[in-house]
Amino acid sequence: MLQAIRTQVMWNRLISVVEEQAQTLLRTAFGSVAREAGDLSAGVYDTQGRMLAQAVTGTPGHVNTMAVAVGHFLRRYPLDKLSPGDVLVTNDPWLGTGHLFDFVVVTPVFRGNKPVAVFASTCHTIDVGGRGFTADAASVYEEGVCIPHLKLARAGVLNEDVLAIVQANSRNPVEARGDILSLVSSNEVGARRLLDMLVEFGLQDIAGLAEHILTQSARAAREAIARLPDGEWRAEMRLDGYEQPVNLVATLRKKGDHLVVDYAGSSRASARGINSPKCYTDAYSVFGLKCLIAPDVPNNAASLAPFEVRAEPGSIVDPQRPSPVTARHVIGQMLPDLMFGCLEQALEGRVPAESAGSIWVLAMSRDRQQGQPFNVMSVGLGGTGARPTKDGLSTTAFPSGVGGIPVEVTEAQSPLVFWHKEYLPGSGGAGQWRGGVAQRIEIGARDGAAFECSAATFDRRDNAARGRSSGNAGTPGLVQVFSADGEASVYTSKGSIHVPAGGRLRVDLPGGGGFGPAAQRDPQRQARDVRDGLVVPDSLS
Structure with a gap:
């Protein structure tokens, strides 16, 4: 019994180690999408490249892709060929986390000269060259610079050649370099905490703990599937x-x-x-x-x-x-x-109703020909689907779990101004349980000059989130561009949106689907929704 308790304590300690690793990345990242929205992940692996624990902070897309990505690194650089102070890097979409904007950094941990574990982390970097954050490219070669599996550091000495290539291809070279070094730092913190843990618990390595974690997790997962x-x-x-x-x-x-x-x-x-x-x-x-x-x-x-x-x-x-x-x-x-x-x-x-799903990334920029240049990113969040016993969550990113970027941050980094960022009443699907409410965001430029915004990720404009068990669908998304005189036009493509001089961009995010018949909605909940401005009377049925 005492051994079982000790093992559980060590397992919990390992999770706290990777959470500190992730928090280090969150606090040191240069790009706002990592630093403010938490578009990142961190984890620890055994010497066979098997993921043992992940940080609570982070996204499933990053964590679950990294679970496989570390194996690709170790096939290219076997642990017995690495030395203390070596650090590896790639942003290969097929061998990393799915697109060039995510750098994965892998750091082996040594006790003396013996490898005992591997730490990995990733985050979204705002710009890696090419066409930028847009879906307009016809091949990955147009999308930015691809760094194959390389050594970012050798025996503790940074490979400045790799960083120079990244910076030379980025519109935001300071942020790009800073994010990569933040990944290195987060892994270093994880490694130090793990070595402290080994000393505290009198362990030579984590091999025994790793086998316990993997055995117990496999058993629990298979039992859950079997049910x-x-x-x-x-x-x-x-x-x-x-x-x-x-x-x-x-x-x-x-x-x-x-x-x-x-x-x-x-x-x-x-x-x-x-x-x-x-x-x-x-x-x-x-x-x-x-x-x-x-x-x-x-x-x-x-x-x-x-x-x-x-x-x-x-x-x-x-x-x-x-x-x-x-x-x-x-x-x-x-x-x-x-x-x-x-x-x-x-x-x-x-099973919950459908959610807005993919977040809307507002990648906004301007070149020197239009005025003061900038390249920034904001995040628009729709509503989640209603649950079998609860309403959906409003302006919440499911399944990614990323947060919004404060408007003050984006406004400080660019001449943009957010005129509106507010709940969109009636956007959640009606039902016994209401779908999560989306948001409206309206943006212009303080200096009155034109700018561009990528619509690459703006989906569910024609296909709304569906309700479940007779619940209503959420409202679809809508993109409008306003001219300087206030005339509105609807934008339907996934290309680049041109916001004219003196104009504004307005996006209405998709709402989550409802669950159960709307006629069964508790009247007190309906009244509260109207009072709180989350619904309008004609959206209740």
Whole structure:
């Protein structure tokens, strides 16, 4: 019994180590999307490259892709060929986290000359060159600079050549360099805390603890899957797409303690950058499944292993190199709701309605020909789907979990001004439980000059989040551009939006779907929603 308690304490301590690693990154990152929105992740791995623990801070897309990414590093640089002070880096979309904007940094940990663990971290860097954050590119070669698996540091000495390449290709070279060094620092903090832990508990390494974590997690995950009835369930989802609508099709097959997701029948890869590399598809598919099947099982290599994801090479959920992938979360972050659609057939009445899904990234910029140049990023959040016993969450990013960037930060970094950032009344789908309310954001330029905004990630403008169990759909998104004299035009593409001199950009984010018949809504809840300005009377039915 005492040994079991000691092991649990060490496991909890390991989680606190990676959380401190993530908090270090959060506090030292230069880019606002990492520093303010928390678009990052951190984790610790054993010497075989198996993820043992992840930080609470971070996104599923980053964590679950990194679970596989570290193995790619170790195949290129085996641990027995590395030395204390070595640090590795890549931003390869297919071998990292899905697009060029995410750098993954891997740091082996040595006790003396013996490797005992590996730390990895990643975050979104605001600019890596190319066309910038847009889905307009026709190949990954146009999307920015790709750093293959390289040594970022050798025996503690930074490889300035790698950093020079990144900075030379970035419109925000200071932020790009700073974010990468922040990743290095976060891993260093994790490594120091782990070595302290080994001394405190009298351990030579974490091999025994690793086996315990992985064994227990595998058992718990398989037991959770086994509790589902055996069967096969199919769901479809239609998205706006870029050139044409996208159809996502998933078949979920469960037998015993093994579960397979098959995306056969989904649309072929797009010619533009909304494709989701297989690593990213796997990450969010499994996240969606674990949310309902095994939410309390720790997320690590062993608990992810019983979930198998299959996709046709060349499809939009498994694009082949050199397909463009910058806005891969347009597809990837919709997959948990698709998994929910499958599981609803096995868990009838216990599955939330659809959410807004992919966040809307407002990547705004201006070149010198238009006026004061800038390149900044903000985040728009829609509503989540209503739950079987609760309303949906308003202006909340599901499944990514990222936060918003304070308007003051973006305004301090650019000549932009946010005229409105407010709840969008009536955007949540009506139901016994109301869908989460979205937000309206309206932006102009203080200096009156024109600027650009990428619409790469603006989906659900034609295909709203669907309700569940007779609940209503949320409202679709809407993008409007206002001229200097106030004349509005609706923007429907995923290309670059030109906001004219003296004009404004207004985006209405999609709302979450409702759950259950609207007629069964508690009248007191209805009255409170109206009082709080979350709904308008004609949206209650």
